[in-house]
Structure formats: C-alpha cells, structure tokens
Amino acid sequence: MTEIRTPRLLLRRWDEDDLAPLSEINADPAVMRWIGDGSPLDLEQTADEIERWEDEWDEEGFGLFAVELLGSGELVGAVGLSVPEHLPELLPAVDLRWRLGRQYWGQGYASEAAQAALEFALQDRGLDRVIAVVRAGDRASDRVAEKLGMAPEAEATDPEHGHLLRVYGIDLTEYEA
Known part of the structure; x- marks a missing residue:
C-alpha cells in the first residue's frame, strides 16, 4: 500500500471511511x-x-x-496525480491536483501534501515532468503551484465548462527536493 508521511500529514489510498468526510468537503460551495x-x-x-x-x-x-492529519486521522482532503484526459491538447501529461476542506486552508497543508505528491511523481514513479492545471482566478492554487517551483507555461480552455485554465509545469531537471 502506498503511503507518504510528511511532518504533519499522511497521504494514503482511499478507504470506505473516507466517503462521508470527503462528501462534506465536496458539499462546500467555497471548496x-x-x-x-x-x-x-x-x-x-x-x-x-x-x-x-x-x-x-x-x-x-x-x-x-x-x-x-497525523495524530487525529482527520481527513483534510485529496491531493495527488491524475491524467488530464479532458484536456487532450496537454497529453501526454500528469496533472498534480489538490482539494482541501475549507477549515484546513491557509495552514500550508496544500503545499505540504502537493510537495510530497510531486516528489512521489518525479522520484518514486519516475515521471520526467508534472503539470498543474489551475482555473484562472484561483490565486490560492496559483500560490501553491509557485511554491512547488512550477512555472506558468500555457493557457487552455476547459472544454466542458469554458473556463480559462492556467497550466503550470516542472520537469525533473528543474525540481529541487
């Protein structure tokens, strides 16, 4: 089973006990x-x-x-990697994504978990490159991508919803663990 520990967080696979707390996170319009x-x-x-x-x-x-959260076991959210099949112009690519419950915002958890997932992608899974697709206007996610050392490199349009998207990227040669 794949698990990653950071100073404050445990990143792990999903289990049935995660459905209710993630559903609460997903039910929040702000999230x-x-x-x-x-x-x-x-x-x-x-x-x-x-x-x-x-x-x-x-x-x-x-x-x-x-x-x-280490210690309490509270579900903070979801962070990790996904193939952005809905954006074929970006393929082949692996997208680093994050979504945290509102009560966990502003505490560095998104950056901490995303850094661990990025390291997992580049060092454990051997990927040469990772992107992050951020909806234009989402300044908090822009800041997370920038903290990871990712640079804006393109724009795209969400084909289903028409939103402008900003594409950040980093490759193995630019990554500093």
Whole structure:
C-alpha cells in the first residue's frame, strides 16, 4: 500500500471511511468554486469520484491520495496525480491536483501534501515532468503551484465548462527536493 508521511500529514489510498468526510468537503460551495462547473458534489458523486481515483491508481500506478492529519486521522482532503484526459491538447501529461476542506486552508497543508505528491511523481514513479492545471482566478492554487517551483507555461480552455485554465509545469531537471 502506498503511503507518504510528511511532518504533519499522511497521504494514503482511499478507504470506505473516507466517503462521508470527503462528501462534506465536496458539499462546500467555497471548496468547489474553482473545480469543474463550481457546483458542490453529493454523496453519490463523491463515491464515483473516489472510485475513479482508485481506478487510476490501479491503471496508472498513481492517483489522488486521501490526506489526513497525523495524530487525529482527520481527513483534510485529496491531493495527488491524475491524467488530464479532458484536456487532450496537454497529453501526454500528469496533472498534480489538490482539494482541501475549507477549515484546513491557509495552514500550508496544500503545499505540504502537493510537495510530497510531486516528489512521489518525479522520484518514486519516475515521471520526467508534472503539470498543474489551475482555473484562472484561483490565486490560492496559483500560490501553491509557485511554491512547488512550477512555472506558468500555457493557457487552455476547459472544454466542458469554458473556463480559462492556467497550466503550470516542472520537469525533473528543474525540481529541487
């Protein structure tokens, strides 16, 4: 089982106990504002999302991690890697993504977990390059990408929702663990 420990967090695969807390995170309009069409997700949609992430783990050898606080075991959110198949112009690519519950914002958890996932991608999974696709206007996610050493390199349009997206990238030669 793939697990990563950081000073404050545990990144791990999903289990059935994660559905309810992730569903609460996904039901928050502030959390979902920059994701998809901006609509909150219900319990069934959240279950489908976890299933897709677990399928990606099985197919690709990576996916989104469940992120929990060390000590308390509280689910903070989801951080990890995904193939952005909805943006074929970016393929082949692996997208670093993050989504945290609102109560965990502003504490450095997104950067800490994303840094661990980036290191996992480049060092453990042997990827040469990782991108982060951020919806234009999402300054908090821009800052996370920048903290990781990623640089803006392109723009794209979300084909389903029409939103402008900013594409950040970093390759193995630019990465400093």
